[in-house]
Amino acid sequence: MHPVLEQISKIAIVPVIKIDDVEKAVPLAKALAAGGIPCAEITFRTAEGEEAIRRIAKELPDILLGAGTVLTKAQVDKAIDAGAKFIVSPGLNPEVVAYCAEKGIPITPGCANPSDIEQALAFGLEVVKFFPAEQAGGLDYIKAVSAPYPSLKFMPTGGINAANITKYLAFEKILACGGSWMVPADLISAGKFDEITRLSKEAVQNTLGFELAHIGINAENESAALKAAKMFETLFSFPVKAGSSSVFAGTFVEVMKEPYLGKNGHIAISTRSIGRAAAYLERQGFTCKKDTEKLDAKGNLLAVYLEEEVAGFAIHLLQKK
Numbered sequence: 379m380h381p382v383l384e385q386i387s388k389i390a391i392v393p394v395i396k397i398d399d400v401e402k403a404v405p406l407a408k409a410l411a412a413g414g415i416p417c418a419e420i421t422f423r424t425a426e427g428e429e430a431i432r433r434i435a436k437e438l439p440d441i442l443l444g445a446g447t448v449l450t451k452a453q454v455d456k457a458i459d460a461g462a463k464f465i466v467s468p469g470l471n472p473e474v475v476a477y478c479a480e481k482g483i484p485i486t487p488g489c490a491n492p493s494d495i496e497q498a499l500a501f502g503l504e505v506v507k508f509f510p511a512e513q514a515g516g517l518d519y520i521k522a523v524s525a526p527y528p529s530l531k532f533m534p535t536g537g538i539n540a541a542n543i544t545k546y547l548a549f550e551k552i553l554a555c556g557g558s559w560m561v562p563a564d565l566i567s568a569g570k571f572d573e574i575t576r577l578s579k580e581a582v583q584n585t586l587g588f589e590l591a592h593i594g595i596n597a598e599n600e601s602a603a604l605k606a607a608k609m610f611e612t613l614f615s616f617p618v619k620a621g622s623s624s625v626f627a628g629t630f631v632e633v634m635k636e637p638y639l640g641k642n643g644h645i646a647i648s649t650r651s652i653g654r655a656a657a658y659l660e661r662q663g664f665t666c667k668k669d670t671e672k673l674d675a676k677g678n679l680l681a682v683y684l685e686e687e688v689a690g691f692a693i694h695l696l697q698k699k
Contacts, residue, residue, distance in 0.1 A: 379504050380484045382463050385442050388657035389417045390547055390585050392556040394446055396421050402566055403430035404437045409571035413578020419466055421446035428456050435461025451477045468509055470494045475501050486533050490514045505531045505553050512537025517546055524551050540584055587650035591696050592630045594644035596637040603633040639683055640692030652679045652697040
């Protein structure tokens with residue numbers, strides 16, 4: 379998959395933005411980045427779109443910028459010249475798709491039926507936009523129409539919001555979701571960028587779904603681990619269950635049979651997508667310990683530790699079931 383599309387997958391949310399006042403472009407992009415979404419699709423629905431992309435690309439080069447509502451080859455050239463890294467179109471225009479493919483520019487054209495999808499596959503595309511998502515049948519339709527195309531990924535846009543995005547992203551064939559609920563026109567117009575940052579943070583946390591899974595305690599040996607676990611059973615009726623390397627007391631306390639990572643133990647945080655969570659934390663300056671990765675039979679990441687400790691505890695990410 380193209381590296382830009384891989385980046386989009388890790389971010390998971392693509393804010394779709396219509397700029398009416400180009401002076402708002404850079405503050406808006408800063409607000410999104412501060413909220414944990416270093417990505418934006420600036421549409422060509424207004425004359426300010428090209429200049430908005432140019433200004434953001436110059437001031438904030440780490441923002442992953444795309445151009446949306448691209449309808450012609452001329453607009454492709456303008457978008458790329460301004461600094462866009464990917465192209466999005468509402469429908470599949472063979473001339474525009476062929477032009478992007480020829481130039482090696484990632485494009486996600488709008489596809490709403492198998493005929494569109496097969497045209498996209500003929501151009502060698504790995505990801506298509508599904509638009510308008512909710513109005514065209516939503517996730518149930520994507521699941522049905524995607525069945526004959528196992529390698530294809532979708533970026534649904536249209537009707538995606540805080541209430542339904544997690545449902546979409548839980549499906550393995552969804553690369554990311556496009557939406558504008560964190561960048562409503564009235565907030566942009568009023569310059570309420572702090573509120574856009576708040577909505578962006580809320581969207582990210584909703585997407586990742588961080589929750590405390592359990593606390594791990596380092597014991598000196600198996601006997602000490604079993605004794606500690608039984609103490610929790612006596613105190614709180616947490617049932618003891620011994621494993622190969624640890625003893626659980628209920629579901630929230632794990633006592634290691636010998637000291638492991640972390641001075642005192644570890645704190646396990648579960649997430650809806652461990653891959654996206656790891657990418658998010660790395661963007662915040664934290665590092666995952668590659669040698670602690672636990673994978674399933676298909677190579678999907680199930681667990682990983684961070685390099686950093688908090689108050690003597692290692693941090694352990696877990697994939698929710």
